[in-house]
Amino acid sequence: MANKEDNLKKIISHSKEYGFVFQSSEIYDGLSAVYDYGQMGAELKKNIKDYWWKAMVGMNENIVGLDASIFMHPTTWKASGHVDAFSDPLIDNKDSNKRYRADVLIEEHVEKIRLKTEKDVAKGIKRFGDDFDEEQFRATNPNVLRNQAKIDDINARFKAAMDNDDLAAVKALIEDLGIACAISGSKNWTDVKQFNLMFSTEIGSVADAANTIYLRPETAQGIFVNYLNVQKTGRMKIPFGIAQIGKAFRNEIVARQFIFRMREFEQMEMQFFVRPGQEMKWYEHWKAERVKWHKSLGIDEKYYRFHDHIKLAHYANAASDIEFDFPMGFKELEGIHSRTDFDLKQHEEHSGKKLQYFDPEINESYVPYVVETSVGLDRTFLAILSAAYTEEKLENDTERVVLKLPAFLAPVKVAIMPLTKKDGMPEKAREIFNNLKFEYNCQYDEKDAPGKRYRRQDAIGTPFCIMVDHQTLEDNTITIRDRDTMEQERVAIDKVEGILKEKLDIRKALS
Ligand code: ATP
Numbered sequence: 001m002a003n004k005e006d007n008l009k010k011i012i013s014h015s016k017e018y019g020f021v022f023q024s025s026e027i028y029d030g031l032s033a034v035y036d037y038g039q040m041g042a043e044l045k046k047n048i049k050d051y052w053w054k055a056m057v058g059m060n061e062n063i064v065g066l067d068a069s070i071f072m073h074p075t076t077w078k079a080s081g082h083v084d085a086f087s088d089p090l091i092d093n094k095d096s097n098k099r100y101r102a103d104v105l106i107e108e109h110v111e112k113i114r115l116k117t118e119k120d121v122a123k124g125i126k127r128f129g130d131d132f133d134e135e136q137f138r139a140t141n142p143n144v145l146r147n148q149a150k151i152d153d154i155n156a157r158f159k160a161a162m163d164n165d166d167l168a169a170v171k172a173l174i175e176d177l178g179i180a181c182a183i184s185g186s187k188n189w190t191d192v193k194q195f196n197l198m199f200s201t202e203i204g205s206v207a208d209a210a211n212t213i214y215l216r217p218e219t220a221q222g223i224f225v226n227y228l229n230v231q232k233t234g235r236m237k238i239p240f241g242i243a244q245i246g247k248a249f250r251n252e253i254v255a256r257q258f259i260f261r262m263r264e265f266e267q268m269e270m271q272f273f274v275r276p277g278q279e280m281k282w283y284e285h286w287k288a289e290r291v292k293w294h295k296s297l298g299i300d301e302k303y304y305r306f307h308d309h310i311k312l313a314h315y316a317n318a319a320s321d322i323e324f325d326f327p328m329g330f331k332e333l334e335g336i337h338s339r340t341d342f343d344l345k346q347h348e349e350h351s352g353k354k355l356q357y358f359d360p361e362i363n364e365s366y367v368p369y370v371v372e373t374s375v376g377l378d379r380t381f382l383a384i385l386s387a388a389y390t391e392e393k394l395e396n397d398t399e400r401v402v403l404k405l406p407a408f409l410a411p412v413k414v415a416i417m418p419l420t421k422k423d424g425m426p427e428k429a430r431e432i433f434n435n436l437k438f439e440y441n442c443q444y445d446e447k448d449a450p451g452k453r454y455r456r457q458d459a460i461g462t463p464f465c466i467m468v469d470h471q472t473l474e475d476n477t478i479t480i481r482d483r484d485t486m487e488q489e490r491v492a493i494d495k496v497e498g499i500l501k502e503k504l505d506i507r508k509a510l511s
Contacts, residue, residue, distance in 0.1 A: 008327035011386050012258055014401065018460050020044065020385065021259060033255030033263045040460050041381070043411030043441060045266075048380055049245050051409060052268045055293050055510060056243045063241035063270060064234055068222025070247055074213050076221050077198065079350035080343060081315065086217055087194040089162075089170055090253045093181035094188040101253050102170050102192045105179050106158050110151050111329065117144050167192040197250040199263075215249035220372060222246070223271045224343045227368075228355055231273075238357055238368055239282060241272040245377065257328055259378040266377035273368040275359060276341065282371045283318055283338040290322060290334060290373050296509040297406050299387045305330060315342040322375075324383045333383055334375035341367040384409065388461060403461030404484055408506045412462045413440040417453055419469040421446055429468040432478070432493060440500065458483060463503070466496065 015021040019038035023030035089102040161169035170192045199215040223242045309319040316337045324333040356365040388403040416433045418425035433444045465481040479488040
């Protein structure tokens with residue numbers, strides 16, 4: 001594939017052309033960083049949700065689901081710290097009037113330095129092949145060490161500045177690093193300011209400040225305030241988890257990366273309640289489990305990496321990101337956080353209600369500690385889509401674009417086609433369609449030449465195409481075509497259901 005920027009453009013236009021993602025309110029020129037999922041996107045998104053839900057709730061006896069409201073009592077957000085601290089440091093370039101997140105500018109600068117090292121390593125591998133000792137090179141090469149020292153220094157300065165709420169120091173760091181605006185090329189920056197990311201609105205008909213409420217910026221708080229309800233009514237014993245999929249809203253400062261950073265998005269979160277002191281064990285456990293989940297999608301491992309946070313959020317004592325190599329580079333896909341008892345304690349204090357759990361095993365009451373796994377549904381969608389997007393040269397000098405999606409996530413599982421619109425083939429194909437549609441999302445397609453129909457299905461990632469032809473009418477067999485190999489196999493119609501069941505089963509992926 002061509003360079004990364006091109007890839008993102010290709011994925012955006014493919015998403016639009018085949019009904020995966022549209023810009024919101026496009027006829028009015030769109031709304032910045034808000035997107036709609038089209039006919040294919042809605043299916044893919046739903047399949048990702050179902051797969052996550054199955055893995056978290058279905059596969060774990062001690063995890064149950066929840067569906068909390070987007071609106072919550074405003075004190076929730078005071079207690080959680082979001083009113084006071086859910087902000088990003090923003091900085092404007094005075095020449096382009098472009099707004100940036102100061103932390104992102106610094107992170108991107110660090111990433112550039114890191115890539116220099118990766119380039120040096122790649123050069124060494126290319127030059128010396130198997131004789132190249134990568135580990136030793138990384139530990140001793142002067143360039144590598146110098147770059148690492150630079151990175152450590154920048155990270156340390158940034159952390160100190162943020163810990164001390166010293167926004168002038170953040171600006172000074174940006175200036176010292178010589179970071180320039182990508183649009184104007186200038187280093188003419190405003191001061192750094194904090195900008196709260198929560199959207200507010202009013203509830204009820206009286207417009208005074210007491211009625212201001214927020215659109216939730218994370219789904220987690222809905223879980224925290226319900227944790228005792230669920231624990232008591234579900235007779236849950238610690239350790240146990242509550243999982244939720246739902247919308248969250250953030251007035252993001254920089255929102256230019258398609259569905260990677262949206263102002264309205266969906267999270268798939270699980271809060272796991274544990275005995276105090278056991279949180280690190282469970283933190284490691286969920287880190288490993290979540291990596292396993294991502295790997296079960298069959299995407300090449302090179303797309304993933306871990307990133308431990310240097311600047312912890314106000315609620316965490318350990319935090320790590322699973323990063324994905326998106327079309328615009330490695331970025332956060334999922335966060336795993338050890339949130340301590342911060343949230344529950346805060347809610348106890350602000351509500352005046354006890355949120356303790358009586359642990360029968362140790363005969364003690366306590367406020368549980370929480371380990372959270374939080375993955376963006378839209379980012380997972382983008383990760384899966386961008387890893388699946390493949391341009392292939394075919395033997396006859398033509399090309400095809402194929403989405404090599406995990407078969408069990410594909411929007412359409414099977415397309416059923418009559419070779420021609422004559423001789424009873426459409427009727428036969430319809431019969432198969434009407435039988436399979438109970439189990440699978442199917443498409444019936446009789447328009448255009450078979451090659452063109454196959455291309456259409458490849459482009460939306462349909463793993464199987466069934467063709468009804470002349471022979472079908474004679475011996476009740478069809479051909480079933482595999483999306484990835486493009487091979488066609490002739491099988492009896494009554495075998496089709498069994499074949500699909502085996503190939504689309506999520507059992508293998510989940511176990
Ligand atoms: P970032 O640093 O990229 O802003 P974050 O650390 O603020 O993300 P969390 O608060 O940990 O994100 O949220 C958990 C997950 O929700 C993220 O890993 C991401 O997948 C998703 N997410 C967060 N913000 C957005 C957004 N604006 N658009 C889409 N997904 C998002």
